[in-house]
């Protein structure tokens with residue numbers, strides 16, 4: 075993924091992937107929570123995919139290998155479902171993990187960590203979930219995050235940007251693409267970061283929109299040519315879902331219930347002109363702050379933009395400049 079990938083390139087890529095989903099109608103196996111089943115299945119159908127909510131361990135080993143992608147979501151986890159989740163994740167299909175309310179209990183966190191070890195292609199969560207998961211998963215690396223003090227169940231108490239550094243570290247340590255949803259959806263493979271800024275805040279007031287977005291990522295994952303395109307699948311799915319939310323709001327939604335309806339209609343009706351002109355994905359340029367004198371510092375990372383800051387004890391930051399690479 076190069077810097078020359080412009081906003082226009084992303085718009086075309088999003089349309090390509092949505093068109094491929096519509097043309098190929100990938101079968102997406104969801105082992106997902108009871109709250110999300112309806113909206114996730116409807117979002118998948120509206121996008122052109124074929125949803126299947128199957129969770130009996132008697133069926134999963136036979137069913138999942140015949141599917142194109144898998145979505146595992148721990149939102150209403152119970153002991154009986156965990157083996158099904160593990161079996162679905164181990165079936166050799168590309169799969170996405172949604173660690174809903176990862177910090178809710180030790181049982182849930184352990185389940186998420188054990189699923190993470192089964193190498194999802196993508197993990198999509200809100201900022202609080204990604205922070206909690208990273209802080210446990212990277213405990214040995216002394217992650218500085220602590221999310222439990224403000225834990226509020228399935229809803230985030232953080233902005234997506236708060237989880238960006240932890241998301242990158244988690245991506246590097248697990249090999250998964252990490253997607254942090256929010257006002258900007260950040261997607262990272264540990265090195266590169268793209269931000270998708272489609273969406274409306276009202277989407278947070280519809281239960282299980284995050285779960286539906288994760289299911290849509292699985293559908294997009296099913297149609298990418300290379301597993302290494304997982305980042306594009308996640309970014310485009312999130313942008314397309316957010317765009318459907320924007321159009322849903324413009325279509326006269328008065329609140330969460332009517333937005334839910336309009337969003338699903340908008341997803342179904344998206345056309346090339348709308349997707350290519352309105353998808354907003356861009357490379358996120360991040361700054362590494364180096365507190366030093368410009369002259370005395372040799373940049374250690376050439377892939378980032380480096381911010382040189384002149385700092386004097388007792389006087390704070392005097393000035394700064396950005397070095398682009």
Ligand SMILES: Nc1ncnc2c1ncn2[C@@H]1O[C@H](COP(=O)(O)OP(=O)(O)O)[C@@H](O)[C@H]1O
Nearest residue numbers: 200230255256257273274275277278283284287
């Ligand atoms: N403040 C916001 N502005 C615009 N879109 C948002 C905002 N917050 C969340 N979204 C969108 O809502 C969807 C669900 O994300 P989020 O609420 O973070 O997940 P979850 O439901 O898992 O907590 C995503 O498509 C995301 O882009």
Ligand SMILES: Cc1ncsc1CCOP(=O)(O)O
Nearest residue numbers: 107109149228282283284285
């Ligand atoms: C409210 C709730 N409780 C258990 S799962 C669930 C839905 C969570 O959906 P989302 O993660 O998309 O907010």
Ligand SMILES: [Mg+2]
Nearest residue numbers: 174200284285
């Ligand atoms: Mg969620």
